[in-house]
Amino acid sequence: MGKNSLKKKLYDKNFTKFGFDMNVFVSLVSAIMVMGFIIFTITRPEQSASSFGKINDSLNKNFNWLFVLTINLSFVFLIITGLSKFGKIRLGGFKARPEFSNFSWYAMLFSAGIGIGIFFYGVAEPIYHMNIPTELSTGSKFDNFKIMYMHWGAHAWAIYALVAIGLGYFAYNKNLPFSFRSLFYPLIKDKIFGIIGDIIDTIAVLSVLFGLATSLGLGAQQINSGLNYVFGIPMNSRVQIILIVAITFVATLSVVSGISKGIKLLSQANAIISGIFLGAILLIGSTGFIFSTYFSSFGLYIKEFFNVGLYVATDVESIKWQGAWTIFYWAWWISWTPFVGIFIARISKGRTIREIAIGTVVIPTIIITFVMTILGATGIRLNEIYNGVVAEAINNNMATSIFEMIKYLVDSPIIRNILSCVAIVAIALFFVTSSDSGSLVVDNLTSGGKEDSPKTQRVFWALMEGLIALSVLLLGGEAALKTIQSAVIITALPFSVLLIIMMFSLNKELGKSYKKYEYNRMIKLKKNMDKISHEDKYKI
Secondary structure, rough: OHHHHHHHHHHHEEEEEOOOOOOOHHHHHHHHHHHHHHHHHHHHHHHHHHHHHHHHHHHHHHHHHHHHHHHHHHHHHHHHHHOOOHHHHOOOOOOOOOOOHHHHHHHHHHHHHHHOOHHHHHHHHHHHHOOOHHHHHHOOOHHHHHHHHHOOOOHHHHHHHHHHHHHHHOOOOOOOOOOOOHHHHHHHHHHHHHHHHHHHHHHHHHHHHHHHHHHHHHHHHHHHHHHHHHHHOOOOOHHHHHHHHHEEEHHHHHHHOOOHHHHHHHHHHHHHHHHHHHHHHHOOOOHHHHHHHHHHHHHHHOOOHHHOOOOOOOHHHHHHHHHOOHHHHHHHHOOOHHHHHHHHHHOOOOEEEHHHHHHHHHHHHHHHHHHHHHHHHHHHHHHHOOHHHHHHHHHHHHHHHHHHHHHHHOHHHHHHHHHHHHHHHHHHHHHHHHHHHHHHHHHHHHOOOOOOEEEEEEHHHHHHHHHHHHHHHHHHHHHHHHHHHHHHHHHHHHHHHHHHHHHHHHHHHHHHHHHHHHHHHHHHHHHHHHHOOOOHOOOO
């Protein structure tokens, strides 16, 4: 039976009533497991947080090497593939061309791939990394920025780009479902259309839903912290309910309108507003100090790239530090590959593998490290001038660190409030764009890989994300949020193994595709030569 008939058979199993088009197994099992998990976390928040915390500690102690291996293999594989002959292969075929402009593409890329991280950790992380394991220290005062660059730079983006290339290739070039199951076609062939494929997609859905629910919950708390810090709005559940409802409402409108309208426009607005805010901080703050810190830190980052990237802690204290930071980040990026990878693949049809590899690793690394240096270097300088006030604010509540920085950076109350408002809007937009792109990905996975499922279904999953965040945040509190965060990280362990296997299968398939690419290129060249006159051919 051919692929098209198997795809049709897969889609024929979907539930298609009441405006839905869902794979029954994936949707039902995902819903049951999510609801069961939420009930457990909100009825026994302390017990669930403790249990999952112990599992995380065990994974960090015994499998930290696997996360480090996966991240580094992904980076090396991606760069070699992008620069090799395979880099010429275009997602969607030889004649395909990009659907979105470079600005729109990068705006959506950053909105989905970075999210709130630059604002939440930008000020705080360099101060936290003043004390790092001696094995990672060179004695330089820029070691803290080097570590931050490692966490948010090339290693993180490589894992997303790898999955995006794999999904885009199998979906657009091999005519397979636009879903995580398709990555394993070279290994299990037509079994991806059966129960094994359903299980793979179910795991991916759970990872995306838990990750987004955690982000929405934490995001509401951070925005509430900002409103409280700037305007005195109280920190309570009522305000956070309003924030989550508002974010979910805007995200629902965006996801209904689709990628080319709502998601693209919000991402562009997000990029512009964030750019204005960061540009203002750069100009108002110690501009020379920021640039000096960036160039010195980036040089150290490149020099120490493999030293810090391949570091695996062995003693108790170093394991604890690495687990709280590096392994936490590596596991988080890996577990989020179904979300960000699928979304990047959706917006990258028509681009070559080389464009995606360079575009999602090299350029974002340069930009995001500079952006976080603007915030981090400004925070460091102010912390030195005002005797540790920024560090104290971070220890009290990390969510307020960026507003604490603005407070001491700007003397004028009017300008201070304007900057704070712009920061709050930028933070809110990051959450909206993460929520709507996440809803679109869940929509893909639960429909068996269809790119254009009904709007009713998009609304359903967008509302589900908001509902999960509300129930966990309000009924389970901080402990429940930490439990879900732990669950997301735990899913990274099987994904690590799958990603390593995927590299081998993708390399094998790209070899076949390159032969087809070369054939089409030669046919096109021959047709062009046939149009040239005999005299011109002689000159050539």
